[in-house]
Amino acid sequence: MATGGGQQARPTRPSSFSRVSSSSFSPASSSSTSTSLPPGVRIGANGAAFVSSGIPDLDRILGGGFLVRSVVMVMEDADAPHHLLLLRNFMSQGIVHGQSVLFAGPTKEPRSFLGTLPSPVVQKEGLKIKHDVSDVQDKEKGLRIAWQYKKYFGELTAVDSHNRDKKQEYSSDFDLRKPLERQLLNSQNIECISTQDAFDLSKLQNHCLTFVSKLSLKDGINSNAGRIAIQSLCAPQCGYFEKDWDMLSFIRSLRATVQSSNAVAVITFPASVLSNSISKRWQHLADTLLSVRAIPDEDKDLAKLLTGYQDMLGFLHVHKVAQFNSQVPVILDASTYSLKLQKRKSLVLERLNQAPVEGSSGVSYATSGSCSSSKGSLLDF
């Protein structure tokens, strides 16, 4: 009996140095290899490293966050600026963790975009700790464990609270109403580039290469993770807009650059201004593909169909999720989420819920809609 019990509780003996993911059954090898990861990076399933996207809900949906060494693409909607929300959270998370950030935008003054970055929500420290302690005590009361197993569970709860602290650090909630502090923005590892007047992408390409090489110059193992954020890469007002193949080869070289370093690249692009075939090629180059969609205002049909329609900003659709070291594809149970502002400050993603169907009409909009949705655009739900 004792050995059987020992077998069951064996899987975790995490060392206090490593930051193991919160699932307690991680393989023993991961706890021994990682000494200390750079700030803001977490090891997840299959030994892959993740950085947070800045939106805790999105991290959860994508299975941990954005994969380091991957390229994330966001397809913009020409009618709404929601992709900027994703970019802002991504960049703020990087700055808060002290990671290097490179930003490229199609405006004359990309530095002014930094002024719109949100600052993290500050939680009261005392409340947080009290919550952890009382939680542990409740757990002990509720769970009447045999005495010989208590020693293992004690460790688990300690790890949990330890992980909860780490989890808070890994991905913060951002208050979109408060701008990020000035001194954080003035640090040396934030670069901004304008892509508006460029006639080709070679300058941007060189910038990315130098940025990434700077990352690995700091101590070999513990090199800081870097974030590259490119806004509206194929914006029609940029000088290189007509050069489709040049843009594609830039993305390919960016992928190669990012794969050989500790960086994550997020690129947003308005898919509607590209021709169909080129847009498909862009989408195939992405490791993780998201798209944002605007919703019509004061639409009675949509208000009847969905609950919480008034609070929604837009839709976020997850097309592709990156996988590392695994052949198993990620299948999400819901791929469309609504973007909402919780308490008007932080961004949350919620699944779409159907409003109760009225008894008199009895027509379910979902059935009538699904037939005609096939004639929709590329963003096929």
Added chain:
Amino acid sequence: MAEGLIVRSLRDGSLPGEHAPALCLEDSLPSPLASHSHAVFRHLLASLLSTGTGTAVVLVAFHRSPSFYLSLLSPTFRNSIRLLDCYSDPLAWKSNHHPPPSSHSPQNITLLTNLNHLPHFLSSILHLAKDLGAQGHDRVTVAIDSVTHMLRHAPLPSVLQLLTNLRCHEKISSLFWLIHTDLHEPKVISSFEYISTMIASLQPIVQLPDYANANISASITSLEENYSNAKFNVRLKRRNGRVKLLCEELLIEQGSVKFSSVPSVSSVVAQNLIPKVQFNIQLSDKERMDRANVVLPFEHQGNGQNIEIYDGRRSLSESQKDPSSIKIGGLSEQKRGNNNKSEKGEIHYIRDSDDEQPDSDEDPDDDLDI
């Protein structure tokens, strides 16, 4: 209402910190009335000018001569408009051969010949805008007769850069232009829609079927309708990130444009958007508490007595005391056994047949002896 919204938005201009609102007016061949889109353009121009003394317009004329525009306006408004003449000599043929006449051209027309060089173009527009600003007009709107003509002379990215720069400039409060959708590739049209905040398009009332297969007589009557009316679709990008879709009917009578609202057209957009929605089967905290507080009918006596949950075994023992109630076929209410039900909920137990043993109807596990 749609037209009113557009004019108001163009007149109000932008909030500080925002780019100027830009209207993209589109037309297409399927709607013959759309060839009158120029009339809509002129109508917008006139409404803007007539709204007050504060608004002034810099008109870039490609399609019609500047004197045509001036003749449309009453003399009171001629001071609040400046025209950039790109119609008379776009390719600089005349000015190359004959020096330009020491112009007796009216004060508010400026001839522009070098259309390839867009920075020069931009500076001429801004110069005119400053002129108007100096005259006391605080809101200057730039109207471009047709962007289609501009694209003949300059490549797409530079035209878009020009429009974006105009939007950013502090002297310009709003901007609108006309574009013919049939003459450009779809991605060109979508690029213009990308940089604009309002998109108005003229579409036929009746979608004409393919001519080869259609019945001739039917198509002629529908053609006639298309000649008199058109659908005016407006898509507004609002500040909260949502899109407002409006649809109105357009009538052109004797050169004047009339807008009338159409009975509500169900938006096709919603149908394209319907994703996989689910019913929300999670309970919120309040709902959970309410559920815990509900007392089910069989749980109470109806008058505040203790909650006694009906237990199958108890009824058996009690009903054995009065076996007559069970053996009677027909309606036997088992009042003793079930007296812990309220008046609201009653179970009427109707036996199937008389010769069934009493035990078989009751709890079949009763014969188990644990």
